[in-house]
Amino acid sequence: MLTREEDVLAAAEAWREAGRDVAIATVVETWGSAPRPVGSHLVIDGDGNFLGSVSGGCVEGAVVEEAGEVIASGEPRMLEFGVADETAWRVGLSCGGRIKVLVEKLD
Amino acid sequence: MRLEVLKAMNAARRERRAGAVVTSLADGEQRFVEAAALAADPLSGEIEAALRMGKSGVVTAAGVDYFLTIQAPAPRLTLIGAVHISQALAPIARIAGLDVTIVDPRTAFATPERFPETPVLAQWPDEALADRPLDRFTAICLLTHDPKIDDPALTIALRAGCFYVGALGSRKTHARRLERMRAHGFDEATLARIHAPIGLDIGAVSPAEIAVSIMGEIVAALRKKPLRSESAAA
Structure with a gap:
C-alpha cells in the first residue's frame, strides 16, 4: 500500500485511540546513500502490524522486533544500521549507507 | 511520543499549518511548535531554518542534540x-x-x-x-x-x-x-x-x-x- 508520512502518523493516532499499543520509528540521521530520508516514519502496533518505512524494506523486520521491546518497556531506543556484514547474522542496508532510527512508544 | 504531541502535529497537518516536533535526544522530552508561535520557542532560529528548507534533522543547542520533525502541508x-x-x-x-x-x-x-x-x-x-x-x-x-x-x-x-x-x-x-x-x-x-x-x-x-x-x-x-x-x- 502506498502511504505518505502524514497517513502513517494519522494511522498511529487512530491505532492508539482504538486502544492498540503503538511505537513510532523515525529516521533521525543518515550517512551515504540511505534509501529513505531523515524524518521518514514506520509505525508499529503491539501485534507487529506496521505502516510506512524507514529503509525501503532492508531493516524493517529488525525495527519491528525492537519496537515490540520498546512497547513492553516504555523506554525509547536509538538503533543504528549499516552495511550488512556477510559473516554475521545482522541485517543491513545493501546500498552501503548507514541510518540511525529512534524508536519510541506512543503513550 | 505523547499522544497529545502527535495529535497536535496531525491537526496542524490537516489544517495545512506548518510546524515542528522537537525531540531532545538527551532525555526524550518533546513538544510541538507551530510555525505561527515560533518566536516564543528557545530553538526558534533552528526551527525556522529547518522549516524554510522543509527538512527534518538533528540540531545542537547548548550542547544538547534535538531532532526536529518538520511538518509542511501536503502538496x-x-x-x-x-x-x-x-x-x-x-x-x-x-x-x-x-x-x-x-x-x-x-x-x-x-x-x-x-x-x-x-x-x-x-x-x-x-x-x-x-x-x-x-x-x-x-x-x-x-x-x-x-x-x-x-x-x-x-x-x-x-x-x-x-x-x-x-x-x-x-x-x-x-x-x-x-x-x-x-x-x-x-x-x-x-x-x-x-x-x-x-x-x-x-x-x-x-x-x-x-x-x-x-x-x-x-x-x-x-x-x-x-x-x-x-x-x-x-
Whole structure:
C-alpha cells in the first residue's frame, strides 16, 4: 500500500485511540546513500502490524522486533544500521549507507 | 511520543499549518511548535531554518542534540479543466503524493464518470477556489484553453504564490495570455513564474504523455533543484 508520512502518523493516532499499543520509528540521521530520508516514519502496533518505512524494506523486520521491546518497556531506543556484514547474522542496508532510527512508544 | 504531541502535529497537518516536533535526544522530552508561535520557542532560529528548507534533522543547542520533525502541508494539485489530459494527470499526481482536485464549470466535462477517483467541482474557478483557497503548497494547471475559465484561476494562483503554475497552449496563445495578465497589473517577474508551454520538453504527444511531462515539471518546482540541462546552461 502506498502511504505518505502524514497517513502513517494519522494511522498511529487512530491505532492508539482504538486502544492498540503503538511505537513510532523515525529516521533521525543518515550517512551515504540511505534509501529513505531523515524524518521518514514506520509505525508499529503491539501485534507487529506496521505502516510506512524507514529503509525501503532492508531493516524493517529488525525495527519491528525492537519496537515490540520498546512497547513492553516504555523506554525509547536509538538503533543504528549499516552495511550488512556477510559473516554475521545482522541485517543491513545493501546500498552501503548507514541510518540511525529512534524508536519510541506512543503513550 | 505523547499522544497529545502527535495529535497536535496531525491537526496542524490537516489544517495545512506548518510546524515542528522537537525531540531532545538527551532525555526524550518533546513538544510541538507551530510555525505561527515560533518566536516564543528557545530553538526558534533552528526551527525556522529547518522549516524554510522543509527538512527534518538533528540540531545542537547548548550542547544538547534535538531532532526536529518538520511538518509542511501536503502538496496539492488543482486542475482547471476536466479534460483528457486531466484524466491521465489526476491518477499520476495522486500516486506521486499530491491531493488532486479538478475544477470545470462545464458540466458535460466535470462528471464523476470521467473522474471516478478524483473530486470534481462543476463550478467556476472563483467560486471553487473561494471554498478551497490556493496557497504556496499548491500547484495549479490551467488546461481548458478557454480564457473565460483559465484567466480568473490564473490571477488567483499568481496572487496566492502557488509553487507551480502551468498553462496549456502554444507560445502564441501564451503571448496573448501574458497581454491580458499585464492588463490586470501583474509585473514581468510574476508572469515569468508561469510555466508555458506547459510540461517538460520530452516530446510528449498523447494526453497521457503530456500528463507525464507536466508531472515532471511539478516535481522539479516542488523540490527546487534546477534541471541538469538548466545548470549546464547557467
